[in-house]
Structure formats: C-alpha cells, structure tokens
Amino acid sequence: MTSFRPAPAWLADAVFYQIYPQSFADSDGDGIGDFNGITERLDHLAWLGINTVWLNPCFVSPFRDAGYDVSDYLNVAPRYGSNDDLAKLVDEAGRRGIRVLLDLVAGHTSDEHPWFKAAANDPADDRYVWAPEGHPDGFVPSPGTRPGAYLPNFFAFQPALNFGYARENPAEPWRRPVDAEGPRANRAALREIMDHWLGLGLSGFRVDMAASLVKDDAGTTETAKIWTELRHWMDGAHPDAVLLSEWGEPEVSVPAGFHADFFLQFGGPTDGLALRSLWSNGEGTVDENWDQLDCFFDPSGKGSPRPFVEAWHRASTALGHSGFISLPSANHDFSRLNCGPRTADQLPAAFAFQLTWPTLPAIYYGDEIGMRYVPDLPEKEGSVLGPRYNRAGSRTPMQWDDSANAGFSTAPPDRLYLPLAPSPNRPTVAAQLADDTSLLHLVRRLLALRTSSPELGPGGSVEVLHAGYPFVYVRGGRYLVVVNPRRDAVSYGYDGARDARVLAASGIRVDGDGTITAHGFAYGIFDLRRGGGQ
Ligand code: GLC
Numbered sequence: 001m002t003s004f005r006p007a008p009a010w011l012a013d014a015v016f017y018q019i020y021p022q023s024f025a026d027s028d029g030d031g032i033g034d035f036n037g038i039t040e041r042l043d044h045l046a047w048l049g050i051n052t053v054w055l056n057p058c059f060v061s062p063f064r065d066a067g068y069d070v071s072d073y074l075n076v077a078p079r080y081g082s083n084d085d086l087a088k089l090v091d092e093a094g095r096r097g098i099r100v101l102l103d104l105v106a107g108h109t110s111d112e113h114p115w116f117k118a119a120a121n122d123p124a125d126d127r128y129v130w131a132p133e134g135h136p137d138g139f140v141p142s143p144g145t146r147p148g149a150y151l152p153n154f155f156a157f158q159p160a161l162n163f164g165y166a167r168e169n170p171a172e173p174w175r176r177p178v179d180a181e182g183p184r185a186n187r188a189a190l191r192e193i194m195d196h197w198l199g200l201g202l203s204g205f206r207v208d209m210a211a212s213l214v215k216d217d218a219g220t221t222e223t224a225k226i227w228t229e230l231r232h233w234m235d236g237a238h239p240d241a242v243l244l245s246e247w248g249e250p251e252v253s254v255p256a257g258f259h260a261d262f263f264l265q266f267g268g269p270t271d272g273l274a275l276r277s278l279w280s281n282g283e284g285t286v287d288e289n290w291d292q293l294d295c296f297f298d299p300s301g302k303g304s305p306r307p308f309v310e311a312w313h314r315a316s317t318a319l320g321h322s323g324f325i326s327l328p329s330a331n332h333d334f335s336r337l338n339c340g341p342r343t344a345d346q347l348p349a350a351f352a353f354q355l356t357w358p359t360l361p362a363i364y365y366g367d368e369i370g371m372r373y374v375p376d377l378p379e380k381e382g383s384v385l386g387p388r389y390n391r392a393g394s395r396t397p398m399q400w401d402d403s404a405n406a407g408f409s410t411a412p413p414d415r416l417y418l419p420l421a422p423s424p425n426r427p428t429v430a431a432q433l434a435d436d437t438s439l440l441h442l443v444r445r446l447l448a449l450r451t452s453s454p455e456l457g458p459g460g461s462v463e464v465l466h467a468g469y470p471f472v473y474v475r476g477g478r479y480l481v482v483v484n485p486r487r488d489a490v491s492y493g494y495d496g497a498r499d500a501r502v503l504a505a506s507g508i509r510v511d512g513d514g515t516i517t518a519h520g521f522a523y524g525i526f527d528l529r530r531g532g533g534q
Contacts (some may be wrong), residue, residue, distance in 0.1 A: 050447075101204045337373060483522070
C-alpha cells in the first residue's frame with residue numbers, strides 16, 4: 001500500500017459547514033449570495049463552533065448546473081464578488097480559526113470552457129473524449145467544426161475531461177490510454193488549479209465526482225492512481241491542505257489518496273445505503289433507482305441503525321488511522337433533515353447522534369436551524385435530476401430573519417436565486433439566537449461538548465450497546481449516548497447509567513435501577529464517570 005503523509009492534525013477536529021454561496025448571504029441586494037455576505041456571517045459561524053467551511057463551486061460559469069459547469073477554474077464568478085473578495089473571506093475566516101475549502105470539479109468542464117471550445121474545432125485535440133464520427137451511445141454531437149461527438153460526464157453541457165480509458169479497443173478510437181497527451185495535460189491542469197488556490201491560502205478541496213476520471217475503469221484502479229499521484233504531490237507541496245472526495249466509498253477513496261470521504265446518498269452499494277438508512281424517508285430528493293427502505297430517523301420506528309453501523313464499521317476498520325469518514329446532515333443534492341414526516345421536533349435527536357458519532361460532521365447550511373426542504377420548486381440552474389429528484393428544495397436562501405426574503409436584501413423576486421415562500425413558522429437564525437432552547441443553541445452546545453471532549457471525536461472508541469430504538473452507545477469508555485428517533489417511548493436497561501451525569505438531554509429519564517426511558521424523539525448524552533471528574 002502506498003504510504004501518505006498523515007492527514008494534518010487539524011482534520012481530526014474538523015467540523016465542516018457546507019455553504020451554497022448563491023443562497024447563504026447576500027451583501028449587495030441583488031438576490032444572489034456572495035463572498036462579502038459570507039464574510040459578514042463569519043462571526044456567527046465561529047460562535048456556532050464551526051472550524052472548516054466548504055464552498056460549493058464559485059468559479060466563472062454559465063450556471064446551468066449551479067456552478068458545477070466551470071468555464072474558468074482560476075477566477076471566481078462575478079456574481080459572488082471578485083478574487084480579492086474571496087481572498088478577504090479566507091483571511092477573515094483564518095482570523096477566526098476557520099479554514100476554507102473550495103469545490104474542485106475535476107471530471108468535466110462547462111461546454112463554454114475555452115479548452116472545450118478549442119477541442120470542438122480541432123480534430124487533433126484530446127483534452128476531451130471525442131468520437132471522430134457518428135455519435136456512439138451516450139455521446140453528444142459536436143457543437144463545433146470538428147465532426148463526431150463528445151462524451152459528457154453529467155449533463156450534456158458538461159463534457160468529460162479526458163483522463164483516458166482503462167481499457168483500449170481499436171474499434172473505439174476515443175478510448176485513449178491514460179498516459180496519452182490529453183490525459184497528461186488534464187492531470188497537469190488539475191495540479192495547477194490546486195496549486196493556485198492552495199497557494200492563496202485555501203485549505204483544500206471537496207472533489208466533485210472524484211471517482212469519474214478514467215473511463216471503463218473496473219475497480220477504479222486507474223482513477224485511484226491519479227489521486228495517489230496528486231496526494232503525493234500535495235504531501236510535499238501543501239502538507240497542511242486536505243482533499244475530501246465526493247466518492248461515497250471511503251474504503252476505496254482514502255487508500256487512493258483522499259484524506260476523507262463522505263457517506264453519500266448514492267455511492268457504493270452498501271455505503272450509499274448507509275446514509276439513506278439514516279435520513280432518507282422517501283420524500284424530498286428521491287432517485288427512482290434507490291432501494292426504498294424505512295430509515296432509522298423516522299417517527300414510525302420501522303428503521304434500524306444497523307445498516308449504518310455496519311457500513312461505518314466496515315469502512316472505519318479498512319481505514320484505520322489512514323483517513324476519515326464524514327457524515328453529512330444533508331447536502332445540495334439531497335433532502336434536508338427537516339423533510340417529509342421528519343419535523344423540527346425530531347431534529348435534536350438527529351444532531352445528538354451526528355455530533356457524537358466517530359465521523360467528521362458536515363452540517364449543511366440552514367440545517368442547524370432546522371430549515372425545511374421545500375417541495376415542488378421550479379427548476380433552477382439544473383436543479384431537477386428526475387421526477388422526484390428536485391435539488392432546489394435544499395438550496396433555498398438561508399433564513400437569517402423573517403423578512404420576506406430572509407436577509408436576501410430587497411432584490412426584486414425575479415432576481416432571487418430561488419423563490420421564497422414566506423411561511424408563519426419558518427425557523428430563522430434571529431429567532432433561534434434569542435431563544436436558548438432552540439435547535440441552533442443545542443447544535444452549538446453539542447459542538448462545544450464535542451470539541452472539549454476528545455473521546456467524542458473520530459479517534460475515540462465506540463461501543464454499541466443497542467442498535468435499535470433506542471440507539472445506545474458509549475464513546476471513549478466514558479460518554480453514554482441514547483437517541484430515540486421514533487414517536488413512541490422506549491426503554492433500555494444499563495446499570496452504568498445509574499450514576500451518570502447528564503451533559504445534554506431531552507425526554508430521557510434514568511431510574512435508580514439503571515432503566516433508561518426515552519420518550520419520543522428523545523436524546524441524552526451522559527458522562528459515565530461519577531460526577532464527571534477525571
Ligand atoms: C456532483 C455535485 C452535483 C453536480 C454533479 C455534476 O454530484 O454534487 O451538484 O450536479 O456533481 O458536477
């Protein structure tokens with residue numbers, strides 16, 4: 001196995017916060033979020049206990065896939081501000097102990113990228129995957145003077161960068177070897193892009209569709225080699241930076257070179273199921289091809305934490321100390337926690353679990369106040385992927401206050417990135433800040449507890465006492481966690497709970513004989529050391 005430099009020490013303590021820049025904070029009133037808006041909110045993030053921010057793509061783009069269609073990797077989209085505004089954001093974040101990660105769209109560009117425009121008019125160019133004539137299945141007809149067709153990576157307007165094919169076939173001349181000129185140029189370009197931003201003080205990248213580079217790559221062996229090479233380079237040139245993958249199979253991506261990978265709504269057959277088995281209740285963003293199962297965080301109480309625990313156990317055993325797994329509350333492609341039958345009163349238990357499990361937590365902006373997934377929004381910048389897969393519902397503007405456009409200044413409605421439907425009980429940051437019983441305050445307390453208790457971090461042990469309702473586990477031999485995501489009360493007997501000290505709890509009672517009664521949607525975190533001393 002290739003040995004990498006150990007991940008920078010800060011990563012073990014990372015609490016990720018994902019910011020969708022178009023929807024987070026609008027400083028100039030044009031209805032679209034921007035860098036200065038984010039900078040103005042850094043104090044809030046620091047107050048909450050966030051130390052690492054991941055920004056979705058913020059580069060020049062025609063925005064047909066919300067910025068995942070990059071047409072210039074080295075300059076930011078003017079709608080978010082200038083390169084200097086981003087530099088200021090990174091600097092101000094650093095002063096508050098917050099690192100900033102960008103999104104690296106490695107597998108494709110926009111069809112408006114100059115590289116693609118050149119390729120579409122030059123039959124000798126192999127930066128993209130080009131069939132010289134006709135258009136084979138899955139290819140898109142050439143838009144330029146060059147005949148033939150190109151291979152897209154996602155939407156048709158996102159041509160796949162050519163990293164070669166793992167297998168060649170003379171009948172399919174577009175299957176270029178991984179060391180052909182175009183693939184080599186693309187690998188060099190990735191390194192240059194990374195070097196550029198890391199040199200400016202960014203702390204790393206979340207890599208989009210990281211498994212997609214080399215085509216027809218059984219076992220992703222050749223794709224893995226590209227990341228291994230880049231990681232070795234980063235270990236020398238930027239040892240304090242990290243690479244997180246959108247891959248969804250940590251046991252494959254981390255050995256390839258990533259410092260961490262996410263459990264995702266899709267992903268390997270078992271890992272994808274792991275996240276959905278926690279959160280996906282069949283509403284919000286749903287892919288018709290997903291196996292539908294009863295998720296654990298559901299009032300019906302038909303789910304189980306087992307699929308998650310088993311996938312986590314398998315992945316973390318494979319990883320050892322070589323890297324991390326990140327557990328997101330949601331993301332820009334997947335339903336928010338507050339969705340369908342899962343309502344605001346059920347969210348504290350979900351956070352009590354997410355923030356005490358030995359993974360790196362990733363909080364999706366707005367989940368910390370319980371923003372709701374908004375169904376049936378019109379398609380916006382590529383949000384709709386399928387009949388039941390509308391991503392716009394998770395991309396609505398951050399609800400800073402209860403003005404009609406929630407802090408998105410006074411822009412006319414047609415300029416708003418996404419329409420807002422004001423509703424009477426909409427959670428807002430302002431209201432929750434003023435109420436110390438709110439979800440926002442709970443998330444802050446849980447993060448503070450996690451940060452001050454190394455046993456609760458990814459390095460602390462976990463012993464699962466009961467993988468059901470309630471879910472009961474002990475972290476670092478010291479902290480007992482009980483969560484009951486179902487509506488009905490349930491009890492569990494654990495002798496050790498008798499003298500435990502309550503650190504955070506709602507709806508939980510411990511009797512003198514050690515019986516723990518967890519009411520519907522209850523959670524509890526206890527210190528098993530009598531009195532909580534050392
Ligand atoms: C990733 C992104 C998603 C985007 C796609 C194509 O899955 O998370 O938002 O549409 O890649 O870049």
